[in-house]
Amino acid sequence: MGDLLTTGQAAIMLRSSRAHVVDLCLRGLLPYVRVGGQRRIRRSDVEALIEPGLSRDEMESLWLHRAVAGKVVANPPAMLAAAAINLRRLRRLHPAGSDWEWLDRWDALLDDGVEAMLEVLTSSSEHAVGLRRASPFAGVLTEVERRTILLAYAESRRGHARRMRADQLERILKSV
Template sequence: MRTSPELLSIGEAAILLRSSRRQVSDLCARGLLPYVSVGTQRKLRRADVEALIRPALSRTETEQLWLHRAIAGKFVVNPAAILAAATSNLRRLRRLHPEGHSWEWIDRWQAVIDEGPEAVLEVLTSSAGYAVELRRTSPFVGILSEVERRRVLDALGETRRERARPMRAETLERVLRVV
C-alpha cells in the first residue's frame, strides 16, 4: 500500500533502479538516498530514486543541493522567517529586473512559495530536474552565514575524499608518464 503517489517503498525503488532491495537499503543507510520512516517502513521520494537513474549532478549542482539542504534545516526551525527573507529577495529582484527572462524563474519561485512549506522543502532538498533548475536562481541568498556556508562545503568536500578510491601504482605511473 502506497502512502503517497510520490513515495515509494524499498521494493518499488529496487524495481525502478533494477537492483535488489538490499542494495537500495544500503544506499539509504549510507545517506546516498534520502528516505522517511512511515511506521516501520522506509519510504523514498520518486524524484530522488529517479535522480539515481539519470546522470549524476554536476559539481555545482551538488554544491547547490547541499547548501539548500542546509537552508531546509533552518527552514524547518523557522519557516516564517525564511519565507519572509525569500519573498523579500524576490520583490527586490522584480525591481532590479522589471522585464525579461528573469521573471520566468521569479514567478516559478513565487508559485512554489505560494504552495506552502512542503513545496518549498521539496525544491530545497530534491534531486529532481525541476528543483535543480530552480536552485540555480535561488531567492534564499543570505540565509546561511558565510561560516555556515563554508562548513557545508567543507563537509561536502570531506564526503568526496572519503569516496575517492586510491589509484593503483601502475595507473599512477602511466598518468605521470603522460604528464
C-alpha cells in the same frame, strides 16, 4: 521498501564503512527516514553520491539548499518571509528578461506553501535545479554554515564513492 536501503547496504554501494554512512546521515548530508527504529536511505540518494547526474556546481547548490530546507522546517514563517523579501529585491535588480520566469515560479511556490518549497529545495529534478539557479534564499545561511556544508560535500566526494558495475552491486546487496 524496495527503494530503501539499510546503512550497511548504503555503505557497500559507497564502498565505505557503515559508520561513515551513519555519520553522513547524522550530519544531514545523506537524507534518511526511520523505519522500525532503523535508518533507511533512498537508493537514489546513495546513487547521487556515487555518480551525481548533476554538475559539481548543481550538487553544491543542492547541498546548500538542503541546509536551507532545514531552516525552513525549523521556522517556516521567517524563511518564507525572507524569500519573499529577496524575490522583491531580485525583481527590482532584474526589471526584465528571462529571470522573471524563474521569479514568477518562486512566487507561485511561496503561495503553494512549505511542502512545495521543501520539494524544490531538496530535489535533484531538472525543474528544481533550474529554480535553485535563481534562488530567493540568499543570506539565509551564515558564511560559516555555507563553508561547513561545502567542505562536507567535498569530503563526501573524496575517494569514498566509485562507480560499481550494476551486476556486481546487485550480487553484493543480495548477499547482505
